[in-house]
Amino acid sequence: MTVSMFGFGRLSAELKVGIASGVVFFSILISRTLISERVNKNTRASLFRVQFLLLINSLLLLGSLYIWKRVVRRLCGARGAPSVPQRCWRLLVLLFLTLVHGSYLCMFFLVDTEPHWLSLQSFSCLGIYVILLFFLFVFGCLTRLRRLLSRSRGGEEDAVASGSGSHIVLAMILTAILAVYGLVNAAQPPxxxxxxxxxxxxxxxxxxxxxxxxxxxxxxxxxxxxxxxxxxxxxxxxxxxxxxxxxxxxxxxxxxxxxxxxxxxxxxxxxxxxxxxxxxxxxxxxxxxxxxxxxxxxxxxxxxxxxxxxxxxxxxxxxxxxxxxxxxxxxxxxxxxxxxxxxxxxxxxxxxxxxxxxxxxxxxxxxxxxxxxxxxxxxxxxxxxxxxxxxxxxxxxxxxxxxxxxxxxxxxxxxxxxxxxxxxxxxxxxxxxxxxxxxxxx
Structure with a gap:
């Protein structure tokens, strides 16, 4: 019996990832309830890390799909062969998202006397990711609201739709400003x-x-x-x-x-x-x-x-x-x-x-x-x-x-x-x- 028989194959990528996140989350709750204290704590720690990494990365994947659709597909367009600048942009965004997803792996495998450069890069990208996701979501909601309000005004809806790209650019600019400020602020003495x-x-x-x-x-x-x-x-x-x-x-x-x-x-x-x-x-x-x-x-x-x-x-x-x-x-x-x-x-x-x-x-x-x-x-x-x-x-x-x-x-x-x-x-x-x-x- 295949998953398509249940209609799972027809679900959107975001919904599939959301379901996977829910499964991982409930597996954490179940394991915390059923695991005996007699189980070696190192074994429990390893289980916790695996579950934690699965949960974090499944949640991050939801956000990554959202970001990719807007800063790559929306800005570069989904039709036709991409140009050289568009390919470079896609590679840059893909590298950024890869570093984001690797951040918590650094927490378990790249810990030493001083922070590893890859840890600093990955967690900095994670901070940028959080800020960018927030602005993209907020501006996306505002754009949809404007579309709803403009439907009664005929041609104005097209103008609103065409302006959505500028909202994405604005989100990235605000993210860059806040990220630089946040990095400098955190580097200061307490x-x-x-x-x-x-x-x-x-x-x-x-x-x-x-x-x-x-x-x-x-x-x-x-x-x-x-x-x-x-x-x-x-x-x-x-x-x-x-x-x-x-x-x-x-x-x-x-x-x-x-x-x-x-x-x-x-x-x-x-x-x-x-x-x-x-x-x-x-x-x-x-x-x-x-x-x-x-x-x-x-x-x-x-x-x-x-x-x-x-x-x-x-x-x-x-x-x-x-x-x-x-x-x-x-x-x-x-x-x-x-x-x-x-x-x-x-x-x-x-x-x-x-x-x-x-x-x-x-x-x-x-x-x-x-x-x-x-x-x-x-x-x-x-x-x-x-x-x-x-x-x-x-x-x-x-x-x-x-x-x-x-x-x-x-x-x-x-x-x-x-x-x-x-x-x-x-x-x-x-x-x-x-x-x-x-x-x-x-």
Whole structure:
């Protein structure tokens, strides 16, 4: 029995790819539900990577078909033999789309101490792809709307149709401008943002305590040792009391990034440095390896646990600094890991302020529903969208997007836009940040 008997062969290319994407997506959900924790985590990691690459590339293929039809067929025309410039244009677009589809392969196979040139090229093309796809879609919708409005005006519809090519050119020009801006913006050192946060029950001896907040460094295919060294140098210049890293430190295993991570050992904090996991740390399938490496550098991992932060001269005055595992640890069935707020806060005094490290804003919201006595939650994950138009999605999908939020009379949440960037070396409508938090008595 052939697929044509079901009519599958007559479906459009976009619909076929959409169906394939759906199949891959549901296979991910099923495998996450059925795979036992007893299965070797490296095997699970390999399965996740294969599924992830299939899903990403099937989704990218939908966008690639859309782009090809507009920037090649629409501009070059589909009839007759193409001219030499048209052939060159087609080859250029094909090379661009090939680099886009190879970007996530670089994440798994081209990770080293410093970013590989092919990784930087591929992920830059991916950023251009996202921006171009957005403008082509928006301008395409506007063109269709104009056609609908012009049907009652006779010949004007032809003029609208003929103007669609200019919209494609305009989309490419805007994309080029924004891409250059995004690349330059992401290449700049992180901004140091100082934020004063009032904390109830803060002892007088800890008034003015300085927390430096880092998150979403994403050490990996496009962030290497040199960028991390710059971040660590900037942190040390702030002379912090405490440094906290709220997840997504890395996108690969310790064996690949040990040398790249060495600057973390130079980080100086008078009262200690701490780390809580993010979703990408679990994607590496090497969380224990990273815990061990960070521990050797004097950075304590808060794995559903807490630490007492106090000045040596007054140990009776302390803050309960707690960290929870990322939300996705349980979904990934990572052995021995999963968000547990009560375990993390077990032993915290009701008389002392509680500061919680929770990578995702959704985790922050859930934690506050369980324990409204938490004074302050520090989160990341959103990147403040990192790249327009992804900013829109990030804003809509998270309960807290970026900046300081007062959740209740006694509780606040701060979401950092991140200290690095994920994959695409661009930032548009956002910036990298090192947050210098000063705690004040409420």
């Amino acid at each position: 901004r140091v943002i100082e934020v004063e946060i009032p904390v109830e029950k803060l002892p007088e001896s800890l008034n003015g305590l300085r927390f430096v907040l880092l998150s979403d460094i994403h050490l990996g295919p496009t962030v290497g040792r040199s960028k991390l060294q710059r971040i660590v140098t900037m942190v040390n210049e702030l002379n912090p009391d405490v440094v906290v890293i709220v997840g997504d430190l890395t996108d690969s295993q310790v064996t690949r990034l040990r040398i790249a991570a060495e600057p973390l050992g130079q980080m100086k904090a008078q009262l200690g440095s701490y780390f809580a996991t993010g979703n990408h740390d679990y994607y590496t399938a090497d969380v224990e390896g990273w815990f061990e490496l960070l521990g050797s550098m004097g950075i304590q991992a808060l794995h559903n646990s807490h630490a007492k932060v106090f000045r040596p001269e007054q140990p009776q005055d302390w803050i309960c600094l707690a960290g929870i595992d990322d939300l996705e640890a349980r979904m990934l069935r990572y052995p021995g890991h999963g968000m547990d707020v009560e375990k993390a806060l077990s032993g915290c005094s009701a008389e002392s302020p509680i500061i919680l490290l929770a990578h995702q804003p959704h985790a922050a919201k859930q934690a506050l529903q369980q324990r409204p006595d938490i004074s302050l939650v520090l989160s990341g994950h959103t990147h403040a969208g990192q790249l327009f138009p992804l900013t829109i999605l990030a804003f809509l999908m998270n309960p807290y997007f970026c900046g300081l939020y007062r959740v209740s009379e006694h509780t606040m949440v701060y979401v950092t836009p991140g200290t690095g960037h994920y994959g695409i070396p661009m930032r548009i409508a956002s910036h990298s940040e090192i947050t210098n938090i000063i705690l004040k008595r409420a």
